[in-house]
Amino acid sequence: MTPEAAEEMAARGFASIVEGHRPQIFRFLLASLRDVDLAETLTQECFLKAHRNWKHFRGDSSAMTWLMRIAINLQKDYWRNRRVQFWRHTLAHAVELDEAGEWLPNGERNAEQQMLAREQVAQVWKAVKHLSERQRTVFLLRYVEERELSEIAQATGLSEGTVKAHLSRALGRVRAELRGTL
Amino acid sequence: MNLRGKLAVEIEDPAVAEALNNFKASVSAWSEAAYNRPRTVVNPARPGWRPAASWTLGCVLAAGSLAGGVYEWHHRQDLARIAAMKAAAQMTAQERAAARQSAPASAPIEAAAQPTPAKAKANEEDSNLLATVDSDVSREVPAAMEPLAQLVEENGTN
Known part of the structure; x- marks a missing residue:
């Protein structure tokens, strides 16, 4: 060649x-x-x-x-x-978080479900805003981009254990926000 | 088990899983809309005064250098003319001096001291020529200095 x-x-x-x-x-x-x-x-x-x-x-x-x-x-x-x-x-x-949360695909949902979904999205955005830079990166790669833990570790240069730890903390924050305990 | 299943197991809580699903769908919808939005490319318009200013500046510089060249040429011409006149006057004076030296030594000193009419005429011509040269030289003085030059001349004659 x-x-x-x-x-x-x-x-x-x-x-x-x-x-x-x-x-x-x-x-x-x-x-x-x-x-x-x-x-x-x-x-x-x-x-x-x-x-x-x-x-x-x-x-x-x-x-x-x-x-x-x-x-x-x-x-x-x-x-x-x-x-x-x-x-x-x-x-x-x-x-703004509220504006970012407005985006939802037009699925087969009634108005109430749409409103509930919007509220949930806004709460997740709120939790994401308060995550550290690493936690946010790891969280987004896992739950938005749906990447494997090994891929996230490679992309971030962290060990898989550290990735898991960041994910766990981020998820804890989201859970607390959804339960309204923050 | 696929990744989605793994994620559901990882999250455990169905409410959190649902919220995260909605979050992912929301981010995807927003990203898709932003990614596919029509983009307008604005051609940055050049301000019109720039080329005009460059042309003006270029013309001014060209005219300035041309005028400078013409002035310098005229100045050199004048200087050459004055130098030629001075050289001619000097040569005449030298010729006269040579003629005086070649005259007979027996001539009385008084006669030499008393200028003959021919000599007087020659002296007068010389002084006229030198006066012309002086006035030409004095014309080289800038116009603004002319009154001062005249004043100096008048003081000299007094």
């Missing part, structure tokens, strides 16, 4: 990766930040970084786990580098 052909094949492979995983990365960042514009920007940065490092991707983990790791690091870097601006921006642009 000529180098040009290999390059073209790699480019095609990356294009399919972008097409397949972009919505998930965006969803994870949106849930983490509650800011559509910021989530879009970081999603773009994530894929730009992935494209630059695509030839170094050895396939030790799945492409999704690798991309998620990049997204988590980007979010962390953004927070570290622009601590003040980040929070100022996030506070200014983040969608």
Whole structure:
């Protein structure tokens, strides 16, 4: 295979990766930040970084786990580098919890069920808001992205035991919020 | 057991499981709507004054350098003319001096001291020529300094 052909094949492979995983990365960042514009920007940065490092991707983990790791690091870097601006921006642009909880798919529910579901979603958002950065990341990866514990451990760089501990605390917080004991 | 089943077991509490299901559905719906929203790309319009200002500045610089060049050329021409006139006057003076030295030594000193009409005329021509040169030189003084130059000239003649 000529180098040009290999390059073209790699480019095609990356294009399919972008097409397949972009919505998930965006969803994870949106849930983490509650800011559509910021989530879009970081999603773009994530894929730009992935494209630059695509030839170094050895396939030790799945492409999704690798991309998620990049997204988590980007979010962390953004927070570290622009601590003040980040929070100022996030506070200014983040969608209010009630508004975020308004989104529900139109399932076969009556008005009462819809209202109950909205209330539950708002309570979960409230609990998520008070989680630490790591707890939130682990919680979202597990219960929104439905990732395996081993994948979460790989993506976050934590051990599976630590992931379980963070999940347990996060779940405890959500449970307490739903029971109205917080 | 699939992941969903595992999650249900992990959560234990059906109410929490239901809430988390709704939360996931809500986040997905929101994300999908945000992801698929139409995006308008705004072409950043360049302000119109920028190219105009660049052109104006360019024209001013070009005109300035052209005017500077023309002024310098004229100035050099004037200086060359003055230098030629001075050289001519100097040469005439030297010729006269040479003519005086070649004149007979026996001529009385008084006669030499008393200028002949021809000599007087020559002296007058010389002084006229030098006056012309001086006035040309004095014209090189900037126009704003002209009154001062005239004053100096008048004081000198007094």
